[in-house]
Every structure is written in C-alpha cells, then in structure tokens.
Amino acid sequence: MIPRYSRKQMADIWSPETRFKIWFDIEAHAADRMAEMGTIPKEAAAKIWEKGRDAKFDVARIDEIEAVTKHDVIAFLTHLSEIVGPEARFVHQGMTSSDVLDTCFNIQLTRAADLLISDIDELLAALKKRAIEHKYSVCIGRSHGIHAEPVTFGLKMAFAYAEFERSRERLVVARRDVATCAISGAVGTFANIDPSVEEHVADKLGLSAEPVSTQVIPRDRHAMFFAVLGVVASSIERLATEIRHLQRTEVLEVEEYFSPGQKGSSAMPHKRNPVLTENLTGLARLVRSAVTPAMENVALWHERDISHSSVERGIGPDATVHLDFALKRLAGVIDKLLVYPENMQKNLDRLGGLIHSQRILLALTQKGMSREDSYSAVQRNAMPVWRGEGNFLDLLKADEEVSAVMKPSELEALFDLGYHTKHVDTIFNRVFA
DSSP states (O other): OOGGGOOHHHHHHTSHHHHHHHHHHHHHHHHHHHHHHTSSOHHHHHHHHHHHTTOOOOHHHHHHHHHHHOOHHHHHHHHHHHHHOGGGGGTTTTOOHHHHHHHHHHHHHHHHHHHHHHHHHHHHHHHHHHHHHTTTOEEEEEETTEEEEEEEHHHHHHHHHHHHHHHHHHHHHHHHHHOEEOOOOTTSSOTTSOHHHHHHHHHHTTOEEOSSOSSSOOTHHHHHHHHHHHHHHHHHHHHHHHHHHHTSTTTOSEEOOOOTTOOSOSSOTTOOOOHHHHHHHHHHHHHHTTHHHHHHTTOOSTTOOSHHHHHHHHHHHHHHHHHHHHHHHHHHHHHHOEEOHHHHHHHHHTTTTGGGHHHHHHHHHHTTOOHHHHHHHHHHHHHHHHTTOSOHHHHHHHOHHHHTTOOHHHHHHTTOGGGGGTTHHHHHHHHHO
16 A cells, blocks of 8 residues: 555554554453463453553564564564563463464454445445435436437436445445454364453454354455455446546536646646546556455465465555545545536437437337337438438438328427436435435
C-alpha cells in the first residue's frame, strides 16, 4: 500500500504498533486464564498486564532482535520480557507462534471489515439519494453499447444500490467467518494448553473459538474473505465503468464533479477527464489481485507451512486499504456527480424514434400480423432511419402493410416515453422497501 491510496483509519490497523498491541493482548488474556487455572502464578499474570498494558512497544528494538533470531514472534517475546521482567517467563505457555499470528490476523481482518461495511453504508446512502432524485430522469438504455429502450437514471442508481447491498451482506458473512481464534498449540491438539484458554481469549477479543485447527486457522476462511473483497471491487469497477462511458463527449449524460482550479490535461486546457472513476477501475484490479493468492493459501502442507505468510503480509493490508479508499472515493463521486437530463433527452431523440421499435412490433402482432411479418415490417422502416433517411414514425405511417392495420393516431400513441417508466415505482419498492 502507498500513502496516495491509503486512509489513516484503515492503514493504522496494519501498523506494526497495532500488530504488537494485539499480540500483547492475546498473550495477556491467555495468561489471565492460565492464572485462573493455576497453570501460572496469579501475580505473574497481574505483572504482565501492569507492565505491558500501556507499554510503547519499540518497533526498532523488535526489528533489531529479529535480525538475530530470524523469528518475529520470538523477537516480540524477547522485547516483552525486557518490559515485563522475570514474570515474562510465564508468557506464551503451551502456545505456538501461529496462535498469536493467526488470531491477530483475524482481528485485523474483522476490524478492516467493520470499516468496509461502514464505507458501503456511506455509498448506499449516496446511491439512494441520487436514485430518488433521478427516479424519472429518462435516459436511453444500451445493450452492446447500442441504443436499446428507455430506462431512467434513477434505475441505474437503484441497480447499483441493490448490488452494493448484496456486497454488504456478503461482507458481513465473510467477517463472521474469519472472526475466529486459535490458541491450540503446536499442532492444534491442546497438548500443552487447555482449550478453555482459547475460549477465554476468543471471548475477550470478540472472536469465536476455531472448532478445529492444526497449527493454523484453516485458510478457506481467508479465501472466502478475500473473494468477497474481490466481488466488491468488481462492483466498484462496474459502476465506475458506467460513469466513464456516460461521460464520453458524444454521450455526456453525467460527469464527475470538476472542482475550481482543477486541471484535466497538461497539454489541452479544455479537458475534463473522468480521472476518479478511471482510478477506481485500477484500484479494483489491485484488490482482485489478492483473490487468487488467497485461494492458493488454502493448500498448506500437513499441519502447517509458511507459504501463506508472505502472501498475507501483503494482501491483508493492500486489499483492505485499497478497497477502503475506493469505496470512499466512489461515494464521493456519486454524491457530487453532475447529471444532465437535457443531454439524456437529446440522446433519446438521436435515432428518430427507433427506441420504440419493440412496442411497434408487439402492437402489430396484437393486430393480427405474424411475429415474422411484424418484425420484417418494423425492421424495413427502421433501417433507413439508421442511415439518416427519415423519421421512424413518418415511415411507419407511409408503410402500406402497417397502415392497413394501424391508424396514425394509434402509431403516435406508441411513441410515449411514459410507457417505459410505468413500473419504476414497483422496482423502487423492491429495492428500497
């Protein structure tokens, strides 16, 4: 992660200071339970808390020790003994490094998930506001990038709202699945530590005890977590791409807010580029890049190897920090998005009424024409309009086969835009009820 795409609140979760504080909490809570059981002296557990609770762990000192030990948890425990004193010999009784590392990692992921859920809530609020504002702002719908039939811009926002609401639900489930704690010893058998220690630590840290671990918490949980982040990122990219297309010069139905003093190009002073949504597209790719490594981390050797470790040291901070930044940026884009209904109307009119072709087709079948004949009649009048040769309604009125079954007034009634918005309320009730 780099500062340009980092927000402090999320980045702090992954700082060395936060990590060592969590490590201490895990060790100290474990010591508390061991003291209750009589495994270690109660005064030792009290001293561990007394000396370590408000300690400022020296990151440089821990790094210095690790340079010799080549082991990060041992380096931390050595530094902790320098702070606590002789009672530190009772720290980490019966535990293994992964008990600390995995439980800490899951705490960091749950804290990150809480921020991401809050980010999605902010985005949902912005989407709902714009959806209601433009509930009946009619614009052209496109399939294959080509004009299809009318929709409303409010429906586009409602579609995105429903999509991110699903993302929120998935993230809540992913958070729950990864919020587990393992304090089960060298190969997960609790041979040198009582299972109640794990239950105590889990309870104190807001986690659930892992039902069965080896030396590690099973990585399918983490694979699921990062897969969900990848899906959220893909939804960000989908909406960002939609905005980018709608901002193209020849479309210009919406536009990113362009602030006073902002510059679009070092060479062309007239440019107003969709730089925020382009940036979001790139950030989505970075988040998704964590998914495959997380999947590959599931297959560890026997009870544990450390092939997953280097991966998670990278993807944990990078994916959550980038997604946090992207969600906040997208919420801002939506909130300040410039919407141009007059350009939407111009685009609706560009094809001279062709956007009503399906309604004409259906009306002709209702008048007794076969679907094949109806399709042929509509298409032969549509193609000249594609070439800029006339108006669709006028051509239909002049077509002998069409006019034989439909009056001019009946044809004119089929060109009503309101026909396409009659069920907008129903859709909105489904999305926002």
